[in-house]
Amino acid sequence: xxxxxxxxxxxxxxxxxxxTSHGDxxxxxxxxxxxxxxxxxxxxxxxxxxxxILRSGQPKLFADQHEVLSKPLAxxxxxxLIFSSLTMAMAVDAAHKLNRTKTIVCLLITFLCATTFMAIxxxxxxxxxxxxxxxxxxxxxxxxxxxxxxxxxxxxxADVMKLDGYKMEITGPSFNINLISEHEIDxxxxxxxxxxxxxxxxxxxxxxxxxxxxxxxxxxxxxYYILTGVHGLHIICGMIPIFILLVQAIRGKVKGxxxxxxxxxxxxxxxxxxxxxPLLYLI
Amino acid sequence: MNSAEARIPEExxxxxxxxxxxxVNYLAIFFTLVALTVLTVVIAFVDIQSEMAKVLIALFIASxxxxxxxxxxxxxxxxxxxxxxxxxxxxxxxxxxxVALIPDIVxxxxxxxxxxxxxxxxxxxxxxxxxxxxxx
Numbered sequence: 001x002x003x004x005x006x007x008x009x010x011x012x013x014x015x016x017x018x019x020t021s022h023g024d025x026x027x028x029x030x031x032x033x034x035x036x037x038x039x040x041x042x043x044x045x046x047x048x049x050x051x052x053i054l055r056s057g058q059p060k061l062f063a064d065q066h067e068v069l070s071k072p073l074a075x076x077x078x079x080x081l082i083f084s085s086l087t088m089a090m091a092v093d094a095a096h097k098l099n100r101t102k103t104i105v106c107l108l109i110t111f112l113c114a115t116t117f118m119a120i121x122x123x124x125x126x127x128x129x130x131x132x133x134x135x136x137x138x139x140x141x142x143x144x145x146x147x148x149x150x151x152x153x154x155x156x157x158a159d160v161m162k163l164d165g166y167k168m169e170i171t172g173p174s175f176n177i178n179l180i181s182e183h184e185i186d187x188x189x190x191x192x193x194x195x196x197x198x199x200x201x202x203x204x205x206x207x208x209x210x211x212x213x214x215x216x217x218x219x220x221x222x223x224y225y226i227l228t229g230v231h232g233l234h235i236i237c238g239m240i241p242i243f244i245l246l247v248q249a250i251r252g253k254v255k256g257x258x259x260x261x262x263x264x265x266x267x268x269x270x271x272x273x274x275x276x277x278p279l280l281y282l283i
Numbered sequence: 284m285n286s287a288e289a290r291i292p293e294e295x296x297x298x299x300x301x302x303x304x305x306x307v308n309y310l311a312i313f314f315t316l317v318a319l320t321v322l323t324v325v326i327a328f329v330d331i332q333s334e335m336a337k338v339l340i341a342l343f344i345a346s347x348x349x350x351x352x353x354x355x356x357x358x359x360x361x362x363x364x365x366x367x368x369x370x371x372x373x374x375x376x377x378x379x380x381x382v383a384l385i386p387d388i389v390x391x392x393x394x395x396x397x398x399x400x401x402x403x404x405x406x407x408x409x410x411x412x413x414x415x416x417x418x419x
Contacts, residue, residue: 026362026363026365026366030366031365031366031369034366034369034370035369037370038369038370038372038373039373041373041374041377042373042376042377045373045376045377045380045381046380049380049381049384052381052384052388053384053387053388056384056387056388059334060411063334071324071327075320075324078320079317079320082313082316082317082320083313085313085316085352085356086309086310086312086313086356088356089307089309089312089355089356090309093307093309168414170414171413175413176410179410180414188414263356264357267352267353267356267357268357270352270356271349271352271353274345274348274349274352275342275345275349277320277323277345278323278327278341278342278344278345279341279342282323282324282327282341283327283334283337283338283341
């Protein structure tokens with residue numbers, strides 16, 4: 001059966017596919033995954049739009065507060081993700097060439113890279129969880145002096161808070177704790193240069209305000225947590241199919257198209273990080 | 284004669300068949316991306332005064348990296364028109380979103396009291412004044 005009649009019944013399996021009838025065959029799954037990626041791009045540009053607005057409203061705050069984040073950790077994470085993109089591309093290539101061993105090895109490395117990325121991300125989040133800004137007073141009741149501290153605290157609920165960081169004198173207790181950052185206090189208390197962190201002991205009774213570096217710290221950290229958080233969620237969501245494909249490959253089933261579509265998603269997650277890294281950590 | 288003859292025979296869905304794979308030197312792309320990452324980090328430590336210049340340089344390098352990922356890792360170079368269209372439309376929409384935000388950014392100039400962003404600037408400006416940061 002080789003002719004196609006214009007008017008008449010064409011069994012589904014013989015009908016010319018409207019997508020694949022011209023040029024190379026294009027599987028519907030590929031169209032579907034690209035449409036999904038297009039929707040992902042629009043999802044992230046929405047969040048980046050809020051970032052643009054917030055940043056343009058407070059350029060100095062964004063410039064100061066991003067210094068609190070660790071550039072070496074983020075740069076390492078960028079390299080880990082680019083490397084995982086490489087191994088994912090090689091896994092797709094190996095799967096198409098039906099090279100099972102290479103597919104397994106590449107998928108495994110990709111999965112381990114994703115785990116490493118999330119581990120480093122956790123270290124960053126954990127560091128911020130212990131990072132505090134504190135306003136406290138010193139001296140007798142009639143001549144109180146107020147100070148703002150910024151640094152790492154490991155027992156925030158102890159009677160004496162031990163804070164490893166920087167200290168600066170301020171005018172009063174009603175100081176805006178959200179707008180100051182460790183970087184700014186460091187520079188202002190050391191005459192415009194970076195100084196060494198010192199350990200301070202702050203009695204609990206003298207504390208007027210305290211806040212840790214969560215999303216409520218400032219608009220910068222709100223942007224930071226939503227963008228990296230949603231991106232991290234995408235990493236975890238990518239790890240699930242990679243793991244399933246890995247198990248299937250080990251059991252002997254190398255699913256070329258599925259690996260290819262997962263790979264496309266994985267590259268997009270990498271691509272989004274390529275933009276987040278400079279926007280949140282470097283500029 | 285017609286397209287039905289030229290079609291690739293149907294196969295069960297869970298069986299993969301070797302594609303006409305395209306030779307891409309993935310390692311070379313990887314090292315290019317690493318080099319561009321290093322460049323981004325190095326430029327971040329160069330003291331550039333203009334905020335806008337910093338942002339544009341970082342975004343420019345990120346776009347080059349994104350182009351490499353899209354073209355080679357995601358095989359966009361070897362795809363048909365449909366996939367191109369699906370990719371280009373959201374990219375254009377992204378540009379549209381950013382362009383649509385420009386009024387909100389430029390209208391924060393001091394003489395224009397038209398946008399909520401101006402309130403942000405007032406708050407931050409007053410704050411910096413209170414702690415003795417010189418005005419920019």
